[in-house]
Amino acid sequence: MPGTLDEKKMIARLKKGDAQAFEHLFDRYKNKIFSLLLTMDVGKEDAQDLTQETFIKVIQHIDKHRIENSFSSWIYAIAVNSLKDFRRKRKEVFLEDYSLDLDVTSDALTEDIVIRNEEKRYLREMIQQIPPRYRIVLLLRFTNDLSYEEIARILNGSVNQISVDLYRAKKILKKLLSRTKEDLT
Structure with missing residues (x-):
């Protein structure tokens, strides 16, 4: 539960306009959101754009998030809705263009x-x-x-x-x- 408490503090700080709190939440969720979108047949550039759009919506609507609710559920819902809007706008069901992140250095x-x-x-x-x-x-x-x-x-x-x-x-x-x-x- 320490991570949850820390996250709730970050959300409260973000609601007050704290840029460091946003950076903290962004760092925590950016790769998860990007990977989810990438795996849903969205090209790499579109996944990056949708990830960015998700976080813009987080900033715009953070006051609507209730602190007692799960932030991860809320942000994934924003990402999924952004994906649905993207597909609706482009009238695309599948995109073949995606890349794999390999753990090789x-x-x-x-x-x-x-x-x-x-x-x-x-x-x-x-x-x-x-x-x-x-x-x-x-x-x-x-x-x-x-x-x-x-x-x-x-x-x-x-x-x-x-x-x-x-x-x-x-x-x-x-x-x-x-x-x-x-x-x-």
Whole structure:
């Protein structure tokens, strides 16, 4: 809970116009928001723009955030709504242009790192094949560790529907992974 208390203090400071509090929250969430958007078939530049737009909206609407509610749920909801608006404006469902963040530095190219990065790339490719409706639930749950209730609030759905969508997402992913294993044998 210390991180939550610290975050609540930062939010209270941000509401008073404290730029350092914004920087703190920005540093905490920028990569998570960017990764979520990037994994939802948005190109790298668009993901950067949408991440920036998300934080602009945070500044503009911070007074609407209730301190007793989860900030992470609130900011993910802003990001998801920005993504929906982006797609609506562009009338695009899928974009193929995305890049992968690999954990490789020039001085640390070991076989283990290469193998781990290849496994991450492979898993991301499989996740990209899941329909967006199920993919977003899967990503919010497992990469951002949000509860069913938080995801339901973000996506304006019911907890029951989130549970069903998550079950379907895992079932599709399992099928994709098993199909690929069969192809290898």
